Amino acid sequence: METRSNHVLVGGVVMGLIVAVIAFIIWLSQLSGEDTQRYDIFFKQAVDGLAKGSAVTFSGVPVGQIESINLEPKTPEFIRVRISVRSTTPILQGTTATIQGVGFTGVSQIQLDPAPSGAPPIQCPETDPLSQCPYGVPVIPTKPGALGQLLNSAPELLERVSTLAERLTELLSDRNQASIASILENVQDISRSLADRSPEIAATLAETRTTLRQAGVAAEQIGQLAGTTNQMLNQDGKPLVQDLRKTVQSAERSLAALEQTLNETRPAMNTVATQTLPEVNILVRDLRATSESLRSISEKIDRQGAGALIGSPKLPDYEP
Incomplete structure (x- = not known):
């Protein structure tokens, strides 16, 4: 009787635990859902x-x-x-x-x-x-x-890395390495030459500084000269300009008077040109003809005497 009661108690506890676990699982599933x-x-x-x-x-x-x-x-x-x-x-x-x-x-x-x-x-x-x-x-x-x-991007990255490696291989070829070595040697020679000529370069730089300093002084003097010239033109040049203006005005007045005189004498000059000058030409021709006649008469008197003007000339004697 006692053994039977223990089995019933154990079975009841187990069944209770199973029901509790099932209820807990259902509660969790419902809560999770x-x-x-x-x-x-x-x-x-x-x-x-x-x-x-x-x-x-x-x-x-x-x-x-x-x-x-x-x-x-x-x-x-x-x-x-x-x-x-x-x-x-x-x-x-x-x-x-x-x-x-x-x-x-x-x-x-x-x-x-x-x-x-x-x-x-x-x-x-x-x-x-x-x-x-x-x-x-x-x-x-x-x-x-x-x-x-x-x-x-891994394939594209690998392709770019491969391309870069190929280009680096081409860049570092034997020919390019020799060219790079030659360039480095030339650079070394140039640097050595510059180092050897450093005193000359320093002297050239010093001369350049001196030249620049002198150029600055000359520029300053030119500026002062320009200021002095402007002052001279402003002070001494004004009277000269005024005298020049007066001279020009006097010349203009003289030219106007000369033009007026020419206008007044133009009719008389026209008369001289149209009447007097032709008559003078005729008189000159007559005087020239008269002078030629007188010259011929004087020559005749010199050769034949004064009788040549009165009678005919004497014939020469005939001798057999």
């Missing part, structure tokens, strides 16, 4: 390090976990990751998701970056919800993270 919100994230990159149950953080604060990771048969370049986060997480329009590595373990998690304050929450539209929510839950847009950008 009411306190979470599901979102889809479409990554156009590899999701290495992510797995079902991986953490989801919002600005570094854990807010949920990954529920599933699925391939998209129609669009194989995308990978759909469904997450569940607490409903109190401010998932607003402008919130973005990135893949962030956790240390050097190879494990990754999803990092949610906050949106500007005041933005509306991300929700499926009432009209045509499949356009923005193809699987019935809102979609959080992605933003390439540092690791994703590095992985995506």
Whole structure:
């Protein structure tokens, strides 16, 4: 009788514990279901390090976990990751998701970056919800993270590194090395020549300084001379200018008087030119003819005597 009562007590305690555990599990499941919100994230990159149950953080604060990771048969370049986060997480329009590595373990998690304050929450539209929510839950847009950008740009980076290595190889070829060595030798020769001629260069610089100093003094003297010339022109030049003006005015008056005189004598000069000068020419011709006649008479008297003017000339005697 006593053994039977012990078995009943143990069985009752075990059954009570089982019921309590089941009730606790149900309570947790109900609490978890009411306190979470599901979102889809479409990554156009590899999701290495992510797995079902991986953490989801919002600005570094854990807010949920990954529920599933699925391939998209129609669009194989995308990978759909469904997450569940607490409903109190401010998932607003402008919130973005990135893949962030956790240390050097190879494990990754999803990092949610906050949106500007005041933005509306991300929700499926009432009209045509499949356009923005193809699987019935809102979609959080992605933003390439540092690791994703590095992985995506790795081929281009490797190509650039390879090109750079080829160019360095061409630059450091034997021919270019010989050219560089020759250039360095020439530079060394030039520096040695400059070092040898440093006294001459110093003397040239000293002469240049002296020349510049003398040029400055000469410029100052020229300035003083210009000031003196301006002063002389302003003080002594004014009387000369006034005398010159008076002389010019007198000359203008003389020219006016001469012009008036010429205007008055022009009729008399016209008369002389038209009447007197032709008569004088005739008189000169008559006088020239008279002088020629007188010259012929005088020559005749000289040869034949005064009788030549009265009778005829005497014939010479004839001798047989």
